[in-house]
Amino acid sequence: xPKGLGLVEAAQSAGIEIPVFCYEPRLGPAVGACRxxxxxxxxxxxxxxxxxxxxxxxxxxxxxxxxxxxxxGQHATLEFLxxxxxxxxxxxxxxxxxxxxxxxxxxGPGSTRMTFSKLTFDKxxxxxxLIALDRERCILCYRCTRFSTEVAEDAQLIARNRGPHxxxxxxxxxxxxxxxxxxxxxxxxxxxxxxxxYRFKARPWDIQQVPTVCGMCPVGCNxxxxxxxxxxxxxxxxxxxxxxxxWLCDKGRFAYPHVRAADRVTEPLxxxxxxxxxxxxxxxLDEAERLLRAAEGRIVTALSGAETMEQAYALAVLLRRGLGxxxxxxxxxxxxxxxxxxLPLSALAAAELVVVVGDDDAVDRxxxxxxxxxxxxxxxxxxxxxxxxxxxxxxEGTAELLSALAAPGNALGARLRAAERAVLVWSGPGxxxxxxxxxxxxxxxxxxxxxxxxxxxPATPNGRGVALAWSAAADEDETNPEHIRLLVVSGDxxxxxxxxxxxxxxxxxxxxxxxxxxxxxxxxxxxxxATSALEREGTMINLEGRVQRLRRASLPxxxxxxxWLARLAERLGVTVSPHASLVFDELAQTVxxxxxxxEERAALAERGPYQAPPAATSHPPAGxxxxxxxxxxxxxxxxxxxxxxxxxxxxxxxELQFQRPERELELSPADAARRGIANGDTxxxxxxxxxxxxxARLNRRLVEGVARVAEDHAGELHQAVEVMKG
Numbered sequence: 001x002p003k004g005l006g007l008v009e010a011a012q013s014a015g016i017e018i019p020v021f022c023y024e025p026r027l028g029p030a031v032g033a034c035r036x037x038x039x040x041x042x043x044x045x046x047x048x049x050x051x052x053x054x055x056x057x058x059x060x061x062x063x064x065x066x067x068x069x070x071x072x073g074q075h076a077t078l079e080f081l082x083x084x085x086x087x088x089x090x091x092x093x094x095x096x097x098x099x100x101x102x103x104x105x106x107x108g109p110g111s112t113r114m115t116f117s118k119l120t121f122d123k124x125x126x127x128x129x130l131i132a133l134d135r136e137r138c139i140l141c142y143r144c145t146r147f148s149t150e151v152a153e154d155a156q157l158i159a160r161n162r163g164p165h166x167x168x169x170x171x172x173x174x175x176x177x178x179x180x181x182x183x184x185x186x187x188x189x190x191x192x193x194x195x196x197x198y199r200f201k202a203r204p205w206d207i208q209q210v211p212t213v214c215g216m217c218p219v220g221c222n223x224x225x226x227x228x229x230x231x232x233x234x235x236x237x238x239x240x241x242x243x244x245x246x247w248l249c250d251k252g253r254f255a256y257p258h259v260r261a262a263d264r265v266t267e268p269l270x271x272x273x274x275x276x277x278x279x280x281x282x283x284x285l286d287e288a289e290r291l292l293r294a295a296e297g298r299i300v301t302a303l304s305g306a307e308t309m310e311q312a313y314a315l316a317v318l319l320r321r322g323l324g325x326x327x328x329x330x331x332x333x334x335x336x337x338x339x340x341x342x343l344p345l346s347a348l349a350a351a352e353l354v355v356v357v358g359d360d361d362a363v364d365r366x367x368x369x370x371x372x373x374x375x376x377x378x379x380x381x382x383x384x385x386x387x388x389x390x391x392x393x394x395x396e397g398t399a400e401l402l403s404a405l406a407a408p409g410n411a412l413g414a415r416l417r418a419a420e421r422a423v424l425v426w427s428g429p430g431x432x433x434x435x436x437x438x439x440x441x442x443x444x445x446x447x448x449x450x451x452x453x454x455x456x457x458p459a460t461p462n463g464r465g466v467a468l469a470w471s472a473a474a475d476e477d478e479t480n481p482e483h484i485r486l487l488v489v490s491g492d493x494x495x496x497x498x499x500x501x502x503x504x505x506x507x508x509x510x511x512x513x514x515x516x517x518x519x520x521x522x523x524x525x526x527x528x529x530a531t532s533a534l535e536r537e538g539t540m541i542n543l544e545g546r547v548q549r550l551r552r553a554s555l556p557x558x559x560x561x562x563x564w565l566a567r568l569a570e571r572l573g574v575t576v577s578p579h580a581s582l583v584f585d586e587l588a589q590t591v592x593x594x595x596x597x598x599e600e601r602a603a604l605a606e607r608g609p610y611q612a613p614p615a616a617t618s619h620p621p622a623g624x625x626x627x628x629x630x631x632x633x634x635x636x637x638x639x640x641x642x643x644x645x646x647x648x649x650x651x652x653x654x655e656l657q658f659q660r661p662e663r664e665l666e667l668s669p670a671d672a673a674r675r676g677i678a679n680g681d682t683x684x685x686x687x688x689x690x691x692x693x694x695x696a697r698l699n700r701r702l703v704e705g706v707a708r709v710a711e712d713h714a715g716e717l718h719q720a721v722e723v724m725k726g
Contacts, residue, residue: 006030008037010055011063018063019074019103021189022141023051026246028150028378034081034141036103038073039063047073064107071107078108081139084119085190092137094191096204100139127157128175129655130196130254131185135167138192144168144184151247153374154178168192175658179367179644182253186236197254197655198234202226210553211238213540214252215306215533216649218334218458219345219368220542221248225256225534225553232256232534232554242344243542245375249367251644254656259532259554261652263517266557269527276521285564287526289571291509295486297324300507302500303470304491305331305460308538308550309591310583312466314565314576315490316473322572327480328470329500332428333463334456334543337438341446342545343423343453348372349379350451351423353415356385357401358427358457364644365427365457366543373425384412387427388639389666393703395637398430406443416444421451428459429641457543459642460493461533465541472590489513491530492648495520513561516648529558532649536560537580635720636671636707638687643710665694665723666708672698675723682726685709690716693726 009025011018021034032049039050042060047070050061064071082104089095124132140159145168148157156176160169170176176184185193207228214221214235221244226234235253239246268284269276279287292299299319303312319325345368348354354376356362363370377383386392386401394401405413405424416422424444426437434456446452458464487507489495492514504510504523512524521527535556541547562578569576577583645659665685667677677683679698684691685707692715702708707721 005055007039007050007053007055007061011050011061016063016065018050019107020051021099021103021139022143024143024146024187026151027143027146027187031142031146034139035077036074038070038077040067040070074107075109078104079113082108082112083114084136085139086118086120086136088137091200092191093194093199094188098191099189124194124199126175126196127170127193128177128181129658130182130250131176132194132196132199133168134192134194137190138168139190140166140168141189143187143189144193147180147184147187148176148178150378151371151374152178152180152183154180156181157184177659179249179251179363180247180371182250183237183247186248195234195254197257198226201233202228207233209236210551212534212551212553213548214248215461215540215550216252216255217249217366217644218461218463218543219244219366220461220540220546220548221252221368222548223248223252227553230555232259242346243544243546244368245346245371247368247371249644250656250659251367251650255649255653256534256554257655258515258649258652259534259556261516263652264515264557265517265521265527265529267529269521269524271525276524276527281559281564284526284528285568285571288511288528288568291486291511291526292319292323292568292572295323295325295509297326298481298483298485299323299325299488300327300329300481300484300486300503301325301488302329302490302494302497302503303331303466304494305333305458305463305466306491306493306533307462307466308533308536308540308580309462309465309469309587310538310580311490311536311561311565313469313473313587314562314569314583315488316470317574317576318565318569318572319488320474322569322574326474329494329503330467330470331460331463331494332458333433333467334458334545335432335434335438336464336545338434338441338454338456339545341424341438341441341452341454343455345369345372345455345544347421347451347453348423348425348455349375350421351376351381352421353419354381354383354423354425355405355412355416356383356390356425356427357387357405358398358425358429359387359389359639360427360429360457360641361389362425362427362457364641365459367644369425369455369457388703388706389699389701389708391701393701395703395705398426398428399432399436402426402436402440406440413444419452420449422446422449423452424454426454426456428457434458455543461542462540464545465539465547468541468591469587472587485509486511489520489524492516492518492520496648516652518648528564531556531558531560539580539584636667636723637705638685638714638717638719638721639706639708640711640714640717641708643712646710646712661710661712662697663694663713664697664709666697666699666702667723668702668704668706669698669700670704671707671723672696675725677723677725684724684726685717685721686724687718687721688716690718692717 021036030051032052037050038047040062064074121135123134210225222238222240224236224238267278270279441454484507487510489512509525511526512520513528513530514520515530534554538550566576566578643661677696681696683696
């Protein structure tokens with residue numbers, strides 16, 4: 001085994017167990033807090049904490065299996081931990097999957113010598129609306145506080161007081177509010193920190209774990225869904241070391257109850273004289289067939305980018321082959337040109353120089369990327385952000401910033417050329433699908449350097465997969481109808497897009513495939529129920545270009561999209577299989593031509609990267625030009641961004657509402673001073689006759705001339721805005 005390897009890992013590689021509580025390699029260097037890993041080292045008089053030792057040549061180590069002294073130390077440690085630990089295993093959420101429970105059976109005392117009363121505390125203590133704390137169960141392993149301080153770097157979870165009075169708490173008693181707070185629940189080796197959503201919902205012997213992939217963002221974190229009676233009750237990390245490193249963001253971990261939202265569309269709706277009315281599936285498919293045939297090919301399809309490849313392909317076969325429709329509004333996609341600079345996301349942690357270009361924060365587009373960037377800094381890398389609120393503030397667009405990096409004489413560009421482990425990250429917004437990023441990486445000489453790469457953080461979970469699947473259904477180029485007879489909208493995110501709403505106003509009729517009674521039900525002529533990523537079988541492509549398989553974890557209350565698409569396709573004379581595996585086999589013949597055998601395709605779709613052909617470029621139909629905003633003196637450029645905790649799924653989970661963005665407008669101190677605005681003041685933001693009232697927040701990193709606001713609160717504001725103290 002390698003010299004210097006941690007003693008716990010060295011023992012594991014030799015098939016020897018050293019029990020641990022506080023030790024967790026993802027948290028950094030061991031701290032030896034719990035003393036469960038005590039071992040006897042020949043030549044040393046006292047027992048040693050094994051997790052803090054490194055394997056050395058000639059070192060002789062005896063564990064509890066071969067040393068009475070080590071066994072006695074572990075026995076005493078467990079007895080000490082159990083002195084005040086409550087014996088409530090039958091009702092504890094950790095019971096049945098608890099390391100303390102397991103190690104007590106193997107190494108602990110069979111009975112207690114203690115006769116005094118155990119300490120008790122008020123319980124549960126709300127750490128946040130998502131997390132509950134039972135202090136009497138805590139063994140002070142410090143995993144949670146170390147995660148907060150050393151991984152998420154939010155420093156909100158702390159250990160206060162000293163000695164026997166030490167307890168876990170939040171800083172100043174405020175709710176633990178962060179993008180990754182839920183990881184402390186999974187890290188806790190006992191039942192001290194529990195999820196309020198899962199609390200008392202199930203026991204380990206009546207649940208199943210379904211391995212799948214999170215469909216909330218383009219990272220594609222590997223997850224394990226806890227299921228009971230066909231319902232998703234909990235989301236855990238499945239730890240793909242190259243993708244997510246074993247972490248999940250709070251949106252991916254806690255947004256799953258959206259599948260049980262009260263306003264979920266559970267039956268087709270058809271517009272009649274009294275508005276939308278429920279109809280049976282046969283009537284709904286009759287109406288869909290009528291609308292599709294009446295459109296005579298003048299159909300525009302708007303896709304959200306959250307569909308599986310199989311769903312996008314089936315819809316494309318139906319519309320393009322069955323009806324000759326060739327126009328689509330495809331989601332933002334990562335260009336295949338970036339395949340030449342592909343690295344796993346974990347390569348960010350090993351980089352020496354990382355440059356993030358764009359006005360959107362990485363945590364909002366691809367939250368786990370933010371954790372990789374933080375780890376890169378801790379490992380000694382320099383991380384430079386260039387954008388409206390970056391460490392190098394700039395008012396230029398993303399494309400211009402990339403061009404500037406590649407220009408001769410650019411100092412930062414010269415450093416990127418010289419580095420052997422440099423990574424470029426584009427965090428939008430802006431078009432180009434990553435092609436501009438690939439051009440910049442090529443100009444900087446990244447080709448031929450195994451440690452150099454580039455990542456584009458798209459706005460949708462499966463933009464590239466959807467684009468590939470759509471282009472695979474037909475060879476013809478996109479054509480734009482002058483007059484739209486039918487608009488087909490797939491997904492709630494697409495329905496909420498202002499551009500799609502503008503297309504709906506121009507079309508004669510609209511079919512919306514949506515999960516919720518939202519915006520689309522206000523103007524759609526036919527609404528067909530959709531499913532969630534938790535309720536689907538299929539494949540998705542993440543921002544690395546890695547194909548991963550979704551598995552159905554929750555039973556949907558409506559038929560799968562492939563089931564009714566297959567029935568509708570049959571009416572139109574084309575064949576679409578209702579089974580995702582068969583659709584993938586057909587799709588793979590075009591997209592993955594080098595993998596002819598279905599078994600190999602199934603293995604590919606599990607975890608492996610691939611080399612895919614470029615997807616066809618979408619040419620969406622021209623709509624009315626977006627208002628550029630009034631040109632008045634003192635106008636600021638409005639920068640709209642989509643926060644992580646936003647969108648139709650978050651809106652329907654009560655426990656996540658405290659994470660949603662405040663009604664704030666970010667201003668630079670200089671712009672605020674010119675307008676007499678102080679931090680916290682109420683301001684009026686106006687453009688094109690629209691006015692929105694927000695609270696001002698001064699951002700010292702924001703470039704002058706720019707105002708930044710979340711999409712949730714931007715309303716109908718356009719590019720140029722006037723900001724006045726309210």
